[in-house]
Amino acid sequence: MKIRTFIATASLVASGSLVAFSGSAQAALYTTCVGDGGAVTVTNDLVVPAGKSCTLTGTRVKGSVTVEAGADLVAAGATFNGAVTVEENAYLDLTDTTVKGTLTTESAFGTHLEKANVKAVTATGGFLYAVDSTVGGNLSTEAGELYVSGSTLNTTLSGSNNQYTDVYDSTVKGAFTVSGNALGGVFCASEVYGAATYTGNSDTLQIGGEGLLGSCAGASYFGGNVSVTDNTANSVLDNAIVRGSLTATGNDPVLVVGELARIRGAVTGETAAASAARSARKAAPQDRGADLAEKAAERADAARAEAHGAGKSAL
Secondary structure (H helix, E strand, O other): OEEEEEOOOOOOOEOOOEEEEOOOOOOOOEEEEEEEEOOOEEOOEEEEOOOOEEEEEOOEEOOOEEEOOOOEEEEEOOEEOOOEEEOOOOEEEEEOOEEEEEEEEEOOOEEEEEOOEEEEEEEEOOEEEEEOOEEOOOEEEEOOEEEEEOOEEOOOEEEEOOOEEEEEOOEEOOOEEEEOOOOOEEEEOOEEOOOEEEEOOOOEEEEOOOEOOEOOOOOEEEOOOEEEEOOOOEEEEOOEEEOOOEEEEOOOOOEEEOOOOEEOOOEEEOEEEHHHOHHHOOOOOHHHHHHHHHHHHHHHHHHHHHHHHOOOOOO
């Protein structure tokens, strides 16, 4: 791995792989990464240069991490003490990794989190595929694809103007919002403890249980109010407990409420019986997750191959 720390007094060098450097004595110290890196501590910021690939195993970075345009960073067992930024068409893949700052993506190709622990996430464009992970703060995505499975969101989750927002076997401890999604969303065998809002979505909304996208094994729970309004999506609410009220207004077609849905509070608006939608199911909703997993794996494999080709670090 090529790591360069840019400052005249820096001395982090390993087999031509890690080099520290800076343009002036006043400039911030940072380290560039190209290739493979192991269990070392980077005491400053880390940058993966545009178009390059970096893989890290057991690495600790005390500063921030930036994955520049078109670059790839694949990390396992790593700890990043600062913020992580993923730029246009760049890719981030984190497994068993902790990010103590906010993860921000800006028109990235995508981000794959698996068994990761992240302070907060703000993603614009690209995909976010999170499996068995924890987000301590808000998770917000816009204009991308969002798939969450087996994860815990300790505050809010928001999917705005995405292609879709799909959540499986996960817990959202704050508010949950799905708005303006072109292909709607799936909420399966999951829990929300704040208010849940679906508004302005198209195509299909499957909110627990049986729906237009297929079956869902396991009930869902909504601890607060649920609002399903102004959607043009075919929408189904089933096999779910809603502790608060249900608002279903401005939907065309109207929200379908299944036999296994239990609404504890008042129901406002217009709903229909479940039988109205049962004949219109599409492919299983898990297909979206499988597609993202394949897309992530292909990019990660290509990044690993390029990083290995850049040379092995002696760290």
